[in-house]
Amino acid sequence: xxxxxxxxxxxxxxxxxxxxxxxxxxxxxxxxxxxxxxxxxxxxxxxxxxxxxxxxxxxxxxxxxxxxxx
Amino acid sequence: xxxxxxxxxxxxxxxxxxxxxxxxxxxxxxxxxxxxxxxxxxxxxxxxxxxxxxxxxxxxxxxxxxxxxxxxxxxxxxxxxxxxxxxxxxxxxxxxxxxxxxxxxxxxxxxxxxxxxxxxxxxxxxxxxxxxxxxxxxxxxxxxxxxxxxxxxxxxxxxxxxxxxxxxxxxxxxxxxxxxxxxxxxxxxxxxxxxxxxxxxxxxxxxxxxxxxxxxxxxxxxxxxxxxxxxxxxxxxxxxxxxxxxxxxxxxxxxxxxxxx
Numbered sequence: 658x659x660x661x662x663x664x665x666x667x668x669x670x671x672x673x674x675x676x677x678x679x680x681x682x683x684x685x686x687x688x689x690x691x692x693x694x695x696x697x698x699x700x701x702x703x704x705x706x707x708x709x710x711x712x713x714x715x716x717x718x719x720x721x722x723x724x725x726x727x
Numbered sequence: 728x729x730x731x732x733x734x735x736x737x738x739x740x741x742x743x744x745x746x747x748x749x750x751x752x753x754x755x756x757x758x759x760x761x762x763x764x765x766x767x768x769x770x771x772x773x774x775x776x777x778x779x780x781x782x783x784x785x786x787x788x789x790x791x792x793x794x795x796x797x798x799x800x801x802x803x804x805x806x807x808x809x810x811x812x813x814x815x816x817x818x819x820x821x822x823x824x825x826x827x828x829x830x831x832x833x834x835x836x837x838x839x840x841x842x843x844x845x846x847x848x849x850x851x852x853x854x855x856x857x858x859x860x861x862x863x864x865x866x867x868x869x870x871x872x873x874x875x876x877x878x879x880x881x882x883x884x885x886x887x888x889x890x891x892x893x894x895x896x897x898x899x900x901x902x903x904x905x906x907x908x909x910x911x912x913x914x915x916x917x918x919x920x921x922x923x924x925x926x927x928x929x930x931x932x933x934x935x936x937x938x939x940x941x942x943x944x945x946x947x948x949x950x951x952x953x954x955x956x957x958x959x960x961x962x963x964x965x966x967x968x969x970x971x972x973x974x975x976x977x978x979x980x981x982x983x984x985x986x987x988x
């Protein structure tokens with residue numbers, strides 16, 4: 658069994674079983690299908706790549722949504 | 728003579744924020760009453776482990792019906808503002824109209840204009856249509872226009888202060904010098920403030936707290952709609968000249984009935 662992937666998710670450390678795509682990550686977080694955007698190490702991850710792109714150990718991930726604001 | 732921003736025409740000159748409401752239902756009802764077509768949203772980390780059934784703001788305010796204007800509230804550097812708006816563009820399927828604000832001071836929320844200029848330059852180069860929150864300095868507003876911003880949005884007074892229009896003279900200079908739309912953003916407290924902004928010749932007004940923190944937000948939203956319309960009409964009608972030392976009766980001075988006695 659491969660070593661788990663350790664990432665920083667919205668500022669907090671998290672571990673997931675490898676391999677891990679962005680689609681799998683969102684599924685595991687019960688966020689699949691929601692309107693959100695993801696940044697990995699400061700770069701946008703386009704939604705079209707969620708199914709294929711894999712997370713790597715040490716990734717800093719930001720998952721954001723739109724909220725009320727002025 | 729409707730409001731045109733980045734080539735798109737809007738029927739309402741009132742833009743509203745979506746923060747500080749009790750719940751999404753109040754948000755929706757207030758925004759309906761305001762008649763606003765452009766609504767601002769903030770971009771924030773999602774709560775990991777939140778209830779999947781929790782309603783989403785964009786379900787309440789569908790982008791198919793409203794022009795969603797993502798902001799960079801809470802950003803204190805050009806870099807953070809640019810990152811936030813790249814995320815917003817991805818979130819909103821490539822939507823490019825954005826509200827840039829880079830703050831410089833946590834107490835006053837006064838804009839950091841040097842960082843705002845740096846961010847504006849980067850964002851314009853990346854194809855964003857930037858509406859820039861700014862101080863009421865006419866030179867800086869002009870520089871934002873020269874960098875390619877599609878609108879400049881000087882403050883009337885501090886964000887969330889409700890202090891109204893503190894320096895109409897500076898706003899007037901900005902309106903006279905800048906060719907892109909000028910929208911007053913921040914500081915509106917009540918309907919008369921919005922009317923004054925429009926009477927000065929502003930192209931629009933953006934507000935959030937004045938509506939959300941009114942005793943009756945839905946009713947205040949309607950009042951703001953009327954105030955913006957009234958102020959715009961008064962601007963177009965052209966006010967009479969002020970004559971501080973010259974009273975002039977409105978009724979005929981002749982034909983008065985005979986004095987008795």
